[in-house]
Amino acid sequence: MYEFFLTAHNWLRWAVLLAGLYAFARALSGMGGAKPFTRQDRTAGSLFTGLMDLQLLIGLILYFALSPITKLALANFGAAMKVQEQRFFAVEHLLAMIVAVVFAHLGTALSKRQDTARAQFRTQALWYGLSLVAMLAMIPWWRPLLRGLTGA
Template structure:
């Protein structure tokens, strides 16, 4: 179960990144080109946030059953000094929850704006900040914190 969930979490990461990039590109394009905020723009916002929330649920589930996290919790004094263990036991989850909070706030603020330009601007800024947090918190192959493969397979 753990490895299947880990694989699913790894694959959904790409859906989160793609949907978030699409929403951000649409937001900046609409903001700078002074376009009307269309239903498709709202859909891209909702898809990005929904996909990120799905990833959060998978990640929290994975966190609960992870042997790495279990080791981190049971051996905190030693584990906190081990980069990879600390990354998954504390840093990754903290930053990803922060990113989801930023996306959720940005999405809610976007909905409340009264003009199309304010909607695009709000979405662009909040989603870009969230994407930066996500990008630096993913265990990329090139990451200085810890690395994982780009794709995991079942």
């Protein structure tokens, strides 16, 4: 069960990143001119946040129920703070990814409240960009990039 969820979390990361980059690129492209904010722009943001939510759910299942790393860390939190990998997954990765999800949702929600298309694009670009930065900074890049294909 652990391997299934870990592999799903690993592969879904790429869908989340692609959706985030797509939504961010659409937002940036709309900032410069008189382009209308369309249903496709809204859908790009919704796809990004929806995939983020699914990724967070899988991550929380791993964190609280399946991961041997976080089980060990939660059993002795003080000692875990001295072990880099345990601290990363028990605190740093979790908090940064929750912040990334919040930023993505802020981009979607706040853009709906803007009066002009340009303001909608600017709002999305800001919050989606911050979300992507938080994600990219805290993805465990040292682990297998495509779990299951590489024998890992």
